[in-house]
Amino acid sequence: MGIFGFILTDRLIPNIKEYTLRKGICGKDLGKRGTDLADKPVPEALGIVSGAVFIVCLIFCLVGYATSHPSKLLDVNSALLSILFMLFLGFTDDVLDWPWRYKLILPTIASLPLLCCYNGSTSIVVPIPCRALLIQSQEMTILGKFVSWFIEIDVASNGSLVDVGLFYFLYMGMLAVFCTNAINIYAGINGLEAGQSYVIGCAILLHNFIEIKAQSLSQENHLFSAMIMISFVAVTLGLLKHNWYPANVFVGDTFCYFAGMTFAVVGILGHFSKTLLLFFIPQIMNFLWSVPQLFKIVPCPRHRLPGFNPSTGLMEPSTFECKSNEYIWLKTLNRLDHKTERIPNMTVINMALSIVGPMSERNLCSLLLGLQLICCGFGFFMRYYIAGFFFDS
């Protein structure tokens, strides 16, 4: 299915991009302003090809599953449903430009089928050092009693298990909304959206293979996740080939949304959502660093992409204007001249450019993907080494 998915995506993109171009679903490459390529329209929303091929691959996997693992059929169905909903939402967003509120409400609704079909445990394992805070010598502490108003503490297990019940569903719903939007706001230069998804996808796949090899208790769940991830990684690679610098096509919100939901789905149904978040460190950093602009605490221009300097051919941080002195703390953080009134937009991309200095779009993308790779490596280190100190095997 993976090979089929890659070849089909790779072949279909040059074909389908003519359709999107013809209908005016295209954009100017803002990272090439001032060059010959600046006015060439680049077809947009080609994530629809990888998304549709991915769904078709998964439907064929479903057919195989129906005969071999009938008990997992519901999981595959609800996974497909949530991913397809986001693919649909993403494409309509590329075509119609939804306002922000829809982008937050609809992923929440899209994650509902997933949550309804979730039939795993809602208990979480308490890290060893925290257990003594809840239970001491078989008796609940004051903190433990307070906490037990909201959630159920398993006294028999000496506080090592806590059933968080509905809060777990809330967490999963928020994870889905976070994942769908996290990739979308860490985007804007050629190859970054598809590239980061490819790296994360490979990390998840590696994690799945390690767990399957180790014959852990959740082997079945990891097999399920691997099945989805192999198709995903394949179609993403097919897309990346056309989206790599200089991009022939843009991936659009279509890709960002369905890729994010795919990660959320495998994290939730594969029961490794905490490990998943370890692979999302650059996205989490980017989100946290963007919060002041996203919530309009400081001014937020329409685009926050880095700017292209035609005279050097390099990308430079884009800036926003700081109208008063009230953002003085920002300037301190950015280590800028205190008299300047322009501050780099608060994204990891601009931060990287501020730290390393101007560089070409291709190198910038490679640098950010390198960062993603290092963060994933760090995630594995946390999961397989550090976690051993906090959780029982």
Add this chain to the structure above:
Amino acid sequence: MGIFGFILTDRLIPNIKEYTLRKGICGKDLGKRGTDLADKPVPEALGIVSGAVFIVCLIFCLVGYATSHPSKLLDVNSALLSILFMLFLGFTDDVLDWPWRYKLILPTIASLPLLCCYNGSTSIVVPIPCRALLIQSQEMTILGKFVSWFIEIDVASNGSLVDVGLFYFLYMGMLAVFCTNAINIYAGINGLEAGQSYVIGCAILLHNFIEIKAQSLSQENHLFSAMIMISFVAVTLGLLKHNWYPANVFVGDTFCYFAGMTFAVVGILGHFSKTLLLFFIPQIMNFLWSVPQLFKIVPCPRHRLPGFNPSTGLMEPSTFECKSNEYIWLKTLNRLDHKTERIPNMTVINMALSIVGPMSERNLCSLLLGLQLICCGFGFFMRYYIAGFFFDS
């Protein structure tokens, strides 16, 4: 959910149509050529609103189902998945204009999840007069022996039951493809697509209520179907309000596809696909009558809509040119002057205009919906009266 669906669709359409207009997803009303309205762009593909609201309604129904009928969860999921896939395909078709081959392949794939999750019987009941052809005095006849090479005849039941196995799945897949395209080709005048879907939806709902009231064996299935149909009828009514003559919005392929798949889904999962086909008589007539043009046996112009005559303000049958004498049989069927070389396009809409004479677009739509209503009534007569002679109660 129904009331919520109707109000939300009705309120959102004026809002969303601004988005589609702004992005140029709009069309000219071909039925108003030569009037003041001819050049006014009408927003297209507003079926997306009713479709998205419908999916949201169904997801909320799913949440309710998850707690009350966990065994039916898989059915709801696969139903949603197939409907959503068609909604997605329909919208991309409205935006990108897919070639015909995609429109036949993709609905087939979209129906796969439904077929995988189908866990009902694959046996059909043989009409009483045909049983003697298969089995006589507990022994298979020659025809029976021949038939049993392909399908399994239940000798114990005296030939009243036949297990058609894989052929049943083939039949269901073809039903899905037929339903999704049948509404799309019986379309083109204001209010017809949404109107016919509304009438068929109400007929299905009535059938469901009769079966639920009668406490038949398949009561559960009819409850399931009624749950889907109530939301569907509600959002369709909301859309019809804006699509009725003179149309403020067009429904697009988006609506035709997801409406058709919705009918197929309830027919298959509700186990009343034969009854469903009785409600589709005008669509079947239209399809059969269109076959020569669809398969290019006779010439097929790009549009087959009836033409508007600005001098009378009435619709008249549109025609195609007959280049040789080889279609002489067509002319005979149309009872036209044998010398004429222009023949009305082969759709039920043009046929109605040929028989009744030119009429206004609003009256034409009312006439066709009246025909739909009569056919549904005939369907009920067949199902509840005539069927009694051919099948045991």
